[in-house]
Amino acid sequence: MDATRDILSAIFAFLAIPMLAYFIAINTSYLALIALASRHFAKHARRSSFTGERSMAASPLSLGISVVMPAYNEETVIVASVRSVLDLRYPDHEVIVVNDGSTDATLQILIDTFGLVPDDREHPVRLPVRGHIRQIWVSPSSEFDLTVVDKENSGRSDTLNAGIRFAERDLVVMVDADSLIDPDALLKVSKPFADDPENTVATGGVVRAVNGCLVNRGRVVEVGMPRQLLAKIQVVEYLRAFLLGRTGWSQLNALVLISGAFGMFRRDILLEVGGLDADSIGEDFELVMRIHRLMRRSKRPYRVTFVAEPVSWTEVPPTMRVLARQRRRWHRGLWEVLWKYRGMTFNPRYGVVGMVALPFYWLFELFAPLLELSGLILVPLGLAFGLVDPGYGLMFLLVSYAYGFFVTLAALVVEEASFHRYDRWRDLGSCIWAAFVENLGYRQLTAVWRLQGWWAALRGTKQEWGVMTRAGFLEEPAVTVREGSR
Amino acid sequence: MPTLFPSSVVFVVLIACTIACVVAIVLVTVMRLARRVRGSRLQRLTERIRPAVLQAAVAEQDALDNSLTVFRSMRGRARRNAESIATRMLYDVTGETRTNLTYVLAACGTITRAVSRTTSTVPVRRARAAEILGLIDYPDAISHLIRLAQDESDEVRAVATRALGRSGRPEAIAGLLAALPSSSGVPAVVVGSALLEAAEHSAAAIGRGFTDSDPAVRRTTAILASHVMSPGATPRLIRALATDDEPLVRIAAARSIMRLQTRDAVPALYEAASSEHSGVRIAATTALATFPPAWTHEVLTDLKHHPDVDIRRAASATPIEG
Numbered sequence: 001m002d003a004t005r006d007i008l009s010a011i012f013a014f015l016a017i018p019m020l021a022y023f024i025a026i027n028t029s030y031l032a033l034i035a036l037a038s039r040h041f042a043k044h045a046r047r048s049s050f051t052g053e054r055s056m057a058a059s060p061l062s063l064g065i066s067v068v069m070p071a072y073n074e075e076t077v078i079v080a081s082v083r084s085v086l087d088l089r090y091p092d093h094e095v096i097v098v099n100d101g102s103t104d105a106t107l108q109i110l111i112d113t114f115g116l117v118p119d120d121r122e123h124p125v126r127l128p129v130r131g132h133i134r135q136i137w138v139s140p141s142s143e144f145d146l147t148v149v150d151k152e153n154s155g156r157s158d159t160l161n162a163g164i165r166f167a168e169r170d171l172v173v174m175v176d177a178d179s180l181i182d183p184d185a186l187l188k189v190s191k192p193f194a195d196d197p198e199n200t201v202a203t204g205g206v207v208r209a210v211n212g213c214l215v216n217r218g219r220v221v222e223v224g225m226p227r228q229l230l231a232k233i234q235v236v237e238y239l240r241a242f243l244l245g246r247t248g249w250s251q252l253n254a255l256v257l258i259s260g261a262f263g264m265f266r267r268d269i270l271l272e273v274g275g276l277d278a279d280s281i282g283e284d285f286e287l288v289m290r291i292h293r294l295m296r297r298s299k300r301p302y303r304v305t306f307v308a309e310p311v312s313w314t315e316v317p318p319t320m321r322v323l324a325r326q327r328r329r330w331h332r333g334l335w336e337v338l339w340k341y342r343g344m345t346f347n348p349r350y351g352v353v354g355m356v357a358l359p360f361y362w363l364f365e366l367f368a369p370l371l372e373l374s375g376l377i378l379v380p381l382g383l384a385f386g387l388v389d390p391g392y393g394l395m396f397l398l399v400s401y402a403y404g405f406f407v408t409l410a411a412l413v414v415e416e417a418s419f420h421r422y423d424r425w426r427d428l429g430s431c432i433w434a435a436f437v438e439n440l441g442y443r444q445l446t447a448v449w450r451l452q453g454w455w456a457a458l459r460g461t462k463q464e465w466g467v468m469t470r471a472g473f474l475e476e477p478a479v480t481v482r483e484g485s486r
Numbered sequence: 487m488p489t490l491f492p493s494s495v496v497f498v499v500l501i502a503c504t505i506a507c508v509v510a511i512v513l514v515t516v517m518r519l520a521r522r523v524r525g526s527r528l529q530r531l532t533e534r535i536r537p538a539v540l541q542a543a544v545a546e547q548d549a550l551d552n553s554l555t556v557f558r559s560m561r562g563r564a565r566r567n568a569e570s571i572a573t574r575m576l577y578d579v580t581g582e583t584r585t586n587l588t589y590v591l592a593a594c595g596t597i598t599r600a601v602s603r604t605t606s607t608v609p610v611r612r613a614r615a616a617e618i619l620g621l622i623d624y625p626d627a628i629s630h631l632i633r634l635a636q637d638e639s640d641e642v643r644a645v646a647t648r649a650l651g652r653s654g655r656p657e658a659i660a661g662l663l664a665a666l667p668s669s670s671g672v673p674a675v676v677v678g679s680a681l682l683e684a685a686e687h688s689a690a691a692i693g694r695g696f697t698d699s700d701p702a703v704r705r706t707t708a709i710l711a712s713h714v715m716s717p718g719a720t721p722r723l724i725r726a727l728a729t730d731d732e733p734l735v736r737i738a739a740a741r742s743i744m745r746l747q748t749r750d751a752v753p754a755l756y757e758a759a760s761s762e763h764s765g766v767r768i769a770a771t772t773a774l775a776t777f778p779p780a781w782t783h784e785v786l787t788d789l790k791h792h793p794d795v796d797i798r799r800a801a802s803a804t805p806i807e808g
Contacts, residue, residue: 016490046610050617050645052676054577055652059679060713061706121802122795194675195644389489391496398496402503409510416517428518432511 005385011378012387019375023400026364030240030407033248034414040251041308041418053187056194057089063193064092064169065186066267070159071097071177075104079113081177084218086144090186094145097177098163101131101153110148114139119147127275129162130154136166156260157276157283164267164275173264176314180210180220181262185311189264192305201291202265202304204258205311206243208421209235213313220313223421225430230323232434233442234316235422239431240411243308250306254357256292258304260284262312269294280340281457282333289341296350309419320445327446328453334366335457366454369447375400376444401439408435531567539571542590543583550586557593569596576621588622597624604630609639616642620649628653632661640671647672651680656687663691668702678706685714696722701732708735712742720746724754727770733763740766744773749781756785759797771800 056062067085071078078097085095099107110116116137123133131154139146149162160174171190175181182188189205212226212235226232242259249255263284273290280286288304295302317323338361344350345358379396382388412431415421422431542553557568572590579587591597596618603615616634619627631653634646647665650658662681665672681688693716695707708726711719723746727739740758743751751773758770771789774782789801 047613047641049573050613050648052644052648055648055679055683056675059675059682061675061678061682061709063675121799124796124799126796195673197673197675391493392490395491395496395499398499398503402500402507406503406506406510409507409514413510413514413517416514416521420518420521425518428514432514 005387008378008381008385009387012382015374015378016388016392019371019378020395020399022371023375023396023403026368027399027403027407029360029364030245031410034240034244034407034410035248036251037244037247037308038414038417040247041414044308045418051191053184053191056091056191057184057187058091060091062091063171063190063197064094065090065171065173065190065264066163066167066169067093067095067186068160068163068167068172068174069095069097069177070100070156070163070174071102071106072100072153072156072159073102073104073106074177075102075106075109078106078109078177080218081179082110082114082146084181085175086146087183088181088186089183090190092169093186094147094167094169096147096149096163096166098149098151098159100156100159101151107137107148107150111137114144114146115141116146116148124165126271127161127165129165130158130278131162133162155278157280158278160283161275161278164270167267170267171264172267172270173262174260175312176261178314179207179261180215180218180313182311182313183219185262188309188311189262189307192303192307193264193266196303199301199303200266200305201269201295201302202258202263202288204246204255204304204306205262205264206246206306206308207238207259207261207312207314208243209238209316210313211235211316211318224424225422225427225434226318228318229434229437230320230442231316231318232430233438234323236408236412236431236434236438238316239415240408244411244414246306247308249357250304252352252356253303254352255304255306256288256353256357256361257285258288258306259312261314263287265291280333280336281329282337285333285337286340289337289344292350292353293341293344296353323446324449324452327449328456331366331369331450331453332457334361335454338362338366369450369454372400372443372447373451401443404443405435405439408438527563528567531563532571535564535568536571539568539575539587539590543572543575543579543586545586550589554589554593557590560594565594569594572596573618573621585623588624591618591622592624597622597627601626601630604634609637609642612637612639612642613645616646616649620646620652625655628655628657628661631658635661635665635672643670644672644676647676647680651683654684654686658684659688659691662688663695666695666703666706667698667700669700674702674706678710681706681710682713689714689716692716693718693722696726701730701735704730704732704735705738708738708742712745720748720750724748724751727751727758728754733761733766736761736763736766737769740769740773744769744776747777749777752777752781752785756789759785759789759792759801764794764796767794768796768800771797772803775800775803 069081069085074081082095082097097110117140119136119138131152133149133151135150137148137150147166149166151159151162164172171193173186173189185205189203192200192203209231210220211231212224213220214222214224225235246255246257260283269291273294276283277286291304317326338358341358344354345362347354375396379388379393383390383393412435422428538556542550545553560568569591572587576584576587600615600618603611606612612634616631619631631646631650634642635650637643637646643665647662650661662677662684664670665677681692692707692710692714695703698704704726708723710716711723723739723742727736727743730736730739736758740755743755755770755774758766759774761767761770774786786801790798792798792801
């Protein structure tokens with residue numbers, strides 16, 4: 001008992017103050033990102049009357065876009081998804097659906113619905129693809145530009161690479177078949193390329209939670225908060241971390257993560273970096289890091305931009321089991337990518353990415369669950385052994401959770417001032433409630449799952465892709481889709 | 487037990503956190519409330535003003551002056567609302583309706599304000615002024631827009647360029663051509679789209695861009711040539727495809743030729759299909775594959791045996807159904 005007490009005492013002597021400083025730093029840095037994002041939103045709002053989107057929507061000079069959509073057992077949603085992408089408002093876009101060896105009727109439904117015919121020409125070899133390509137199907141009609149690549153199952157990254165291989169336009173956007181895309185999504189996300197074609201190499205669109213929204217014919221027509229508490233918390237989490245956090249990073253020109261559910265890239269750059277890494281768990285993060293490395297090493301000016309206007313909607317996991325799997329996978333991917341690119345961290349050659357963004361991700365993303373759980377175990381132990389006073393315990397709760405709650409509230413204020421998509425009073429109440437409840441169990445649980453993911457990566461356990469049952473945002477019975485993207 | 491923080495410090499932090507959270511909750515609630523109130527007020531206002539704007543938009547000349555009286559007396563929110571409704575409508579109308587809506591904006595004082603804001607020190611105001619001046623049927627707007635197209639702010643230049651194109655007036659063309667070089671800082675897609683909007687007057691002038699020293703100008707010209715049916719476009723495009731040093735210009739020329747479907751271009755396209763630049767090869771072969779088979783049978787048969795798989799693939803494409 002004395003030995004335990006001595007050890008704890010030594011730990012507290014060393015960690016008591018740094019632990020508090022860590023939580024102050026993490027919450028303050030999030031607050032700073034939110035402040036940067038709010039400044040950008042204010043600037044953006046003042047310019048909303050002259051964006052030029054109408055002109056771009058009709059211009060034959062707009063850069064062509066290839067929409068690449070991987071599909072695995074999506075028979076219940078594939079037609080609605082493809083139609084909604086074909087109908088996107090843009091003057092020149094093709095759609096490439098890559099059937100990743102689906103075991104259901106995904107391919108046959110596509111062939112029958114769109115009257116596809118086989119294309120027996122040789123395949124282009126711009127990117128290596130592991131899964132054997134069985135057949136290419138194309139639409140014989142000039143009304144829409146649709147290609148379906150049928151290949152053996154080989155995972156999402158390899159499937160996207162197969163799609164990129166067949167992409168003919170200057171820009172490539174990768175979307176998930178189970179995401180809903182806003183009609184003007186391509187216009188909004190391609191705008192940075194039109195404004196700065198020389199320097200923009202990638203843009204990311206914001207992904208919002210579709211749970212609780214009213215959907216009609218594949219479009220979100222009314223935004224609302226979900227009924228389930230778990231989904232409500234994720235909505236608030238997406239707002240704070242993904243919408244505002246990434247907008248803040250984009251303002252610093254240090255955006256290192258573009259969501260796999262809606263990312264747009266210059267095709268020549270994608271081919272130059274060799275497409276996605278088929279072995280990576282965090283393939284979207286890994287790809288953006290590789291682009292940063294390429295551009296910095298070759299000393300070319302470039303920009304990776306985040307577009308904060310809502311463009312894509314995805315269903316967040318409605319159950320603990322699926323959420324746990326998703327968070328384990330995300331954290332595992334985070335670790336693998338940070339480790340792979342460790343040489344860029346604190347390396348001035350990589351500018352603000354190497355000196356600010358990567359250290360932030362190491363310290364405040366990768367280590368966050370470890371430090372949070374350590375605090376949650378050590379502080380009660382310290383109190384039990386009389387090593388710290390209750391005042392310290394209260395201080396710990398204040399700087400970690402109360403400050404964290406305030407940061408989330410600040411994110412809600414910025415959302416209200418900018419996009420205010422959750423318009424009903426009860427939605428506002430739900431958001432505030434979710435921001436509060438997030439600290440009572442959710443954060444701790446996700447910290448455990450994230451640590452498990454990290455541990456699995458360190459042990460080299462094989463990563464399995466799970467499936468989740470969608471609660472159903474389409475006017476159809478519950479269907480099965482892959483886990484949502486971050 | 488060591489006391490790391492005096493209780494007074496903990497108390498102050500506790501109070502600070504509580505106040506911060508309460509303030510944030512109150513703030514978001516007040517913002518929501520204010521927005522709701524503004525929204526419902528705006529809705530009531532719109533219900534009242536929109537019919538008046540619509541009536542003026544479709545009014546006959548003799549009845550227009552009566553319709554405009556109501557706008558002349560408008561102040562504050564009502565005036566801003568009328569401005570907003572009329573401005574939004576202007577994006578979708580032409581002819582007499584556009585002229586009438588211009589009168590509505592003149593009656594609201596919008597045009598006078600926009601003109602005075604063209605010299606504002608705030609770039610966003612100048613850009614907004616340019617947007618309004620490009621929408622209305624107002625000849626004097628062009629001189630302001632031409633000036634704003636040379637503005638020190640990239641953003642203002644881009645909006646003014648777009649507005650010049652939307653005005654569709656012959657006087658705008660010189661300003662648009664001046665924005666074509668990459669050094670203008672206006673994105674090529676903005677200038678090109680503007681020239682297309684003013685195609686009636688820009689077609690003849692666009693051809694000059696083929697000989698410009700700036701590759702960006704030559705590329706935009708090559709893209710536009712097939713869209714505006716620039717006189718003498720075909721031989722110029724063929725020459726650009728065959729001789730231009732810049733691959734992006736040659737690719738643009740090949741794509742334009744594809745759109746024009748000109749038999750004279752087949753030899754140049756066939757030669758470009760063996761270019762050193764893969765993009766040029768693919769663009770040229772893709773163009774050939776869209777031509778009537780009677781023109782290209784021989785060359786495509788040859789290209790189907792090309793060492794580059796992308797060329798073989800492009801040459802084997804079957805024309806899509808119309």
